Amino acid sequence: xxxxxxxxxxxxxxxxxxxxxxxxxxxxxxxxxxxxxxxxxxxxxxxxxxxxxxxxxxxxxxxxxxxxxxxxxxxxxxxxxxxxxxxxxxxxxxxxxxxxxxxxxxxxxxxxxxxxxxxxxxxxxx
Amino acid sequence: xxxxxxxxxxxxxxxxxxxxxxxxxxxxxxxxxxxxxxxxxxxxxxxxxxxxxxxxxxxxxxxxxxxxxxxxxxxxxxxxxxxxxxxxxxxxxxxxxxxxxxxxxxxxxxxxxxxxxxxxxxxxxxxxxxxxxxxxxxxx
Numbered sequence: 001x002x003x004x005x006x007x008x009x010x011x012x013x014x015x016x017x018x019x020x021x022x023x024x025x026x027x028x029x030x031x032x033x034x035x036x037x038x039x040x041x042x043x044x045x046x047x048x049x050x051x052x053x054x055x056x057x058x059x060x061x062x063x064x065x066x067x068x069x070x071x072x073x074x075x076x077x078x079x080x081x082x083x084x085x086x087x088x089x090x091x092x093x094x095x096x097x098x099x100x101x102x103x104x105x106x107x108x109x110x111x112x113x114x115x116x117x118x119x120x121x122x123x124x125x126x
Numbered sequence: 127x128x129x130x131x132x133x134x135x136x137x138x139x140x141x142x143x144x145x146x147x148x149x150x151x152x153x154x155x156x157x158x159x160x161x162x163x164x165x166x167x168x169x170x171x172x173x174x175x176x177x178x179x180x181x182x183x184x185x186x187x188x189x190x191x192x193x194x195x196x197x198x199x200x201x202x203x204x205x206x207x208x209x210x211x212x213x214x215x216x217x218x219x220x221x222x223x224x225x226x227x228x229x230x231x232x233x234x235x236x237x238x239x240x241x242x243x244x245x246x247x248x249x250x251x252x253x254x255x256x257x258x259x260x261x262x263x264x265x266x
Contacts, residue, residue, distance in 0.1 A: 024210060030185065071210045112192070
């Protein structure tokens with residue numbers, strides 16, 4: 001009886017160790033151009049332009065991507081990805097995010113959420 | 127009785143993550159990208175673009191499917207999707223390889239290969255067509 005529990009426990013640990021967690025969040029930034037702006041302090045507001053472009057002149061500084069996957073049929077949404085996008089934008093010295101594109105898909109029990117955005121810096125602010 | 131049941135459940139769980147198919151998959155990268163387009167895990171496209179542009183597009187395409195880049199060279203990229211435990215099959219664990227071959231006339235041949243790995247193979251998917259399509263669209 002005791003050995004069965006030991007085997008069961010070992011198998012459980014083994015399966016968990018082999019398969020990892022139930023979710024993954026992967027934020028990635030791809031800098032554009034040769035100019036690298038200084039990162040902005042944490043908490044600096046980042047403007048969002050979901051359906052329109054900024055009226056102020058701007059330069060593209062990076063392409064951003066946040067990829068979220070969750071198993072157990074758990075969905076993800078933009079609100080979850082937004083802090084990661086903003087963090088990436090600050091790291092790239094950006095002021096705003098434009099061209100925000102969301103993609104949702106499903107693979108068996110895994111819900112996949114991917115959002116891309118273009119990080120821009122206002123050229124009249126520098 | 128209960129412990130036997132839990133053992134059975136755990137064994138079934140391990141079966142779903144693909145342990146019995148060790149012989150079908152290895153973690154080794156492909157020795158040489160196959161030229162046969164009939165292989166479902168390999169997509170080959172010829173693009174009119176510079177290798178640098180294709181490389182940049184490939185990195186973005188891999189990120190868009192949740193691939194973490196493990197090896198990055200100017201003409202080849204290797205990425206892996208992280209394993210996730212699930213209710214039945216989980217997901218992730220696939221390895222993606224992008225090979226760029228410079229051709230004449232400003233063209234380049236791009237070979238995208240998906241390699242399923244033994245852990246979680248049941249919940250894995252072939253991503254090569256999707257990645258190749260994203261690279262193609264990005265460099266148009």
